[in-house]
Amino acid sequence: MSLMDRLNEDMKQAMKAKDKEKLSVIRMVKASLQNEAIQLGIDTLQEENERSILSRELKQRNDSLKEFKNAGREDLVEKLEKEIEILTVYLPKQLTEEELEEIVKETISEVKATSKKEFGKVMGKIMPKVKGKADGAVVQKLVQQYLQ
The missing domain is CATH 1.10.1510.10 (Uncharacterised protein YqeY/AIM41, N-terminal domain)
Structure with a gap:
């Protein structure tokens, strides 16, 4: 439906x-x-x-x-x-923080990002994967946390 x-x-x-x-x-x-x-x-x-x-x-x-x-x-x-x-009720099930962290880690290693300079590149790869399933602000916070 x-x-x-x-x-x-x-x-x-x-x-x-x-x-x-x-x-x-x-x-x-x-x-x-x-x-x-x-x-x-x-x-x-x-x-x-x-x-x-x-x-x-x-x-x-x-x-x-x-x-x-x-x-x-x-x-x-x-x-x-x-x-x-x-x-x-109409949105797909939201990703848990753990699932989101896993996606962030995978994407960072996939892009081979090592510094905050590559923040935009990482976000560009992650957002299509989590669109509608996670809040962009939470994703942004996690990416910044892992790219120190």
């Missing part, structure tokens, strides 16, 4: 259950997917594109969550936490 089919099914269920929050998040995600497809001039997105859009949506919400927590806006924090919870 494609992501769009799954979103449509979940949207119907949310409508029947009168779950306004879930319905709202699903509609936003569908709109983002459709807008991206229109911009690219295609009918359906590839799975990789769908994952990157979902990751982008999740990242936006996580960034907003941090800002709202710093501002003490608990009402908005709760709303965003629910949205994040709904969004994560």
Whole structure:
């Protein structure tokens, strides 16, 4: 089942259950997917594109969550936490820190990187491997840690 089919099914269920929050998040995600497809001039997105859009949506919400927590806006924090919870259902399983460390080590040895000067080269090789499965900031931190 494609992501769009799954979103449509979940949207119907949310409508029947009168779950306004879930319905709202699903509609936003569908709109983002459709807008991206229109911009690219295609009918359906590839799975990789769908994952990157979902990751982008999740990242936006996580960034907003941090800002709202710093501002003490608990009402908005709760709303965003629910949205994040709904969004994560549609993303592939996230890599654990151990799995991510292993990928970073393998890539560093694959690229034969020895110093921080080769940071960009290492990140360029890692990110396609972990796209949608790991937060870029965490990957960046691990690469910097191993390239000292």
